[in-house]
Amino acid sequence: MGVPLRTAVAALCAGLVATFLTTEPARADPREHTWTVSGPGAHQPAARIRLDDTTGAVSLSVTRGGRTVIEPSPVGIVTEQADLSKDLRFLDRKDRRIDERYRTRSGKRLDRRVRMNETRLSFATSTGARLDLVVRASADGVAYRYVLPGGHGDVLGETSAFHLPADAPAWLGTYRVDNEGQFVRYTAAGAPTGEYSDQALFETNGGYTLLAESDLSGAYSGARLAHTQGTGTYRIELADDRIDTDGPLATPWRAMITGDLATVTRSTLTDDLAPESKVPDTSWIRPGTVLWTWLAGGREAGQSLAAQKAYVDYAAERNWPYEAVDAGWYYKPGAWETVDPDWQTNSWMPELVRYARAKGVGIVVWIHQRELDTPEERDRWLPTLERWGVEGVKIDFMNSEAQPMLRWYDTVLAETAAHHLMVDFHGSTIPKGIQRTWPHVMTLEGVAGEEKRTNTAAHLTTLPFTRNVIGSMDFTPGAFHRVGLRPNSDAAEVGLTVAYESGLQMFAGTPQSYDQRPLARAYFDQVPAAWDDTRLLAGRPGEEAVLARRGGDRWFIGGVYAGAARTAEVPLDIGAGRWLVETIEDGADGLVRRRQVLRGGDTFAVDVVAGGGFASLACRWRPGITTCHR
Structure with missing residues (x-):
């Protein structure tokens, strides 16, 4: 009984x-x-x-x-x-x-x-x-x-x-x-x-x-x-x-x-x-910077193996660990948003993954939530992506925090972890503790990011104190080619890669725009996507945000500002001793770099243009040290 x-x-x-x-x-x-x-x-x-x-x-x-x-x-x-x-x-x-x-x-x-x-x-x-x-x-x-x-x-x-x-x-x-x-x-x-x-x-x-x-x-x-x-x-x-x-x-x-x-x-x-991790072995979860091809190449890039190989080549040259293939790769050739019913056999993705792996680059792929909606769909997609060697999925268009969709999150989180696929959620909820419980969630959108054409400099300087406080944020900085569509300067765009934390830090620009800005490109080569420590050096929501983040024995500093041009005073509160500080700021003819040796606790000045910012790299100084780059 x-x-x-x-x-x-x-x-x-x-x-x-x-x-x-x-x-x-x-x-x-x-x-x-x-x-x-x-x-x-x-x-x-x-x-x-x-x-x-x-x-x-x-x-x-x-x-x-x-x-x-x-x-x-x-x-x-x-x-x-x-x-x-x-x-x-x-x-x-x-x-x-x-x-x-x-x-x-x-x-x-x-x-x-x-x-x-x-x-x-x-x-x-x-x-x-x-x-x-x-x-x-x-x-x-x-x-x-x-x-x-x-x-x-x-x-x-x-x-x-x-x-x-x-x-x-x-x-x-x-x-x-x-x-x-x-x-x-x-x-x-x-x-x-x-x-x-x-x-x-x-x-x-x-x-x-x-x-x-x-x-x-x-x-x-x-x-x-x-x-x-x-x-x-x-x-x-x-x-x-x-x-x-x-x-x-x-x-x-x-x-x-x-x-x-x-x-x-x-x-x-x-x-x-939040509850402790539900992923027993996390050794396969690797944060990193990503060459993202959507704003760089759009629909055409998403349907072109040749274009994606070229992006992989560029990421490999820069030692960027990942390249992300956005929408279009599993659609019918020449058609938009029409899924190829034979995508598992017709797709060029396995060839791209092999090509990238040989060059030391991992592949992250975009996929619409509707393709993962049912158990049958997930059983078709997730094992296939794992077998091909894809390292992460960018899942898009959930657009709900109602209970049925949250139950879907619970299921897809467990299944992507089982198939060793890192996750980037777009059109999504915001973190809310999810990254402790499911550490393979590297980042989530849930933000008016780089794709938006109506962002303000005030919005950009508020995000480090609001959305990004609670977890990784896929803002996708680095879109230098979108001049006139973003409210900030080039130096501020470099600074966003530090001011904004994201376990997969997606660079949104074109290879050409990086090559035209070698100082920014070299900084992107150095910047980590996971941090040992974070400190606020200066800030006021809607006005300025200067954050220092430590990776190993080096500190990366990103500053973003709203309003008129000014000379910003930045306290170097990163520890006692002498530091070599290399700062990228906006000059009359593009980005410029300035090196100086400072003591911890000193204040250094940065010339900031309207809607501007800066990015710095600091390392311990000793005689003979001339750069913090490695």
């Missing part, structure tokens, strides 16, 4: 509780209706949770150094069986400390240390419906999630929201299904009524707070922010009106990365909150 359902559910819930806890639960004080969860150490961010005696509603606020950065904001979730946003009574509290180390294959910092304090508060309604609110606090922010036992029915929505001071400066991107809205500065209350990306940045009480999400999977639904002009409130709105659930549920984390701008930029909180 089977185990009774009630017994099975009780056992499952008990197992979940045991998994979450490492210490004995604290005794609940029936008079206690306010709780505080602080990050480890002094002056850390802290969450204050309060249960209202009258309404039974729970709210959460965030402070940092005693200053309020998120005002008391509602938390709660509504299911088919219960409204868990009101009429709640407190049951108990349990605490634990999290101390973890992990290593990534790409990102702003490969070695990670996670130290958080966690509190789990249990509530129930008068009818016995259960809600656990799990809150974590670390040095760089606060996050919370809801945990529900089984039997609660489908989720109908959240009452979660964030209350910001009305006059707080805000950098917001209008929500789009492809997450390609441009970031624009408003005030928290002054932003127009509408939906915004959940990666929203606010300047609050002497610091910054970036809203984010982590551990999003097909168990739930993607979030965006809904706002009504005239208020400082940003409500969580889900992509689905109803979320299908079966059994216990842990929702994604609602994260608030907070601190000074350097802390926000350096944060790995969304990765730290």
Whole structure:
């Protein structure tokens, strides 16, 4: 005879509780209706949770150094069986400390240390419906999630929201299904009524707070922010009106990365909150720079073996590890977006892969999501690409964060990992912790990148503090040939390869444009695509962003600016001692390079043109050292 359902559910819930806890639960004080969860150490961010005696509603606020950065904001979730946003009574509290180390294959910092304090508060309604609110606090922010036992029915929505001071400066991107809205500065209350990306940045009480999400999977639904002009409130709105659930549920984390701008930029909180890697052997996952041929050659290049071989030759000459073949390669010759039914036997891709491999270049291929939509399609495509020796896939046009598409992500992530295919998602969700759990995800678009013809310099200087904080970003810099279609200078375009982090850093220009700019080309030969450390040297969203990233014993520095020409002052905060610094900037007749020996902590000046920038390479100086290039 089977185990009774009630017994099975009780056992499952008990197992979940045991998994979450490492210490004995604290005794609940029936008079206690306010709780505080602080990050480890002094002056850390802290969450204050309060249960209202009258309404039974729970709210959460965030402070940092005693200053309020998120005002008391509602938390709660509504299911088919219960409204868990009101009429709640407190049951108990349990605490634990999290101390973890992990290593990534790409990102702003490969070695990670996670130290958080966690509190789990249990509530129930008068009818016995259960809600656990799990809150974590670390040095760089606060996050919370809801945990529900089984039997609660489908989720109908959240009452979660964030209350910001009305006059707080805000950098917001209008929500789009492809997450390609441009970031624009408003005030928290002054932003127009509408939906915004959940990666929203606010300047609050002497610091910054970036809203984010982590551990999003097909168990739930993607979030965006809904706002009504005239208020400082940003409500969580889900992509689905109803979320299908079966059994216990842990929702994604609602994260608030907070601190000074350097802390926000350096944060790995969304990765730290995510589940550990599901890929046991990651040795085949290799970040690198990529010669991307779409903006360079368009449709014609995608349907030409000869053109692709020429691109491979160029990548091999430059020692660039990858070449990416974009749309067209599996279409019927002379036809556009018509799949050749015999692509497996007719394709020239195996010949290209063999040709490239002999020259030390790996091949990444574009593929439309509709070709991988069903199990039968994936069984046809993925093993074939692996057998040919393709190293990565650029999957395009998901354009949804609804639960069915997120379940597709779960499936395709496991299957691409099984076939040793690195992944670049376009027309996609944004990282949200995905790169810790699935480290073969090298980069995601989810950004108004180089392909866009309406970008502004202000947008470019906001991305390092918003979209790129939460994970790799496939902006595709280096499109020197698109003069007049981009808002920045050539030196700024070089600087983007450092200012923007991407595990596959796709260079978007033509070989001819690189050859016409040998200083840029030589810099691209040196720049890594994974980093040992990242530091913000100077910045203000919408105005300037200067980031230093370390690869081995060298620091690469990228600066991008909006506004009029100026002389920028850059602090060389990369360590004590003497450094040889080679800087590429805009000159009267093109790019110029300047070498100087500086001490760590010195400030050096860069002449920046309107919408300009620079790129530097710094190495330890000693007598006889004349260049940092290798």
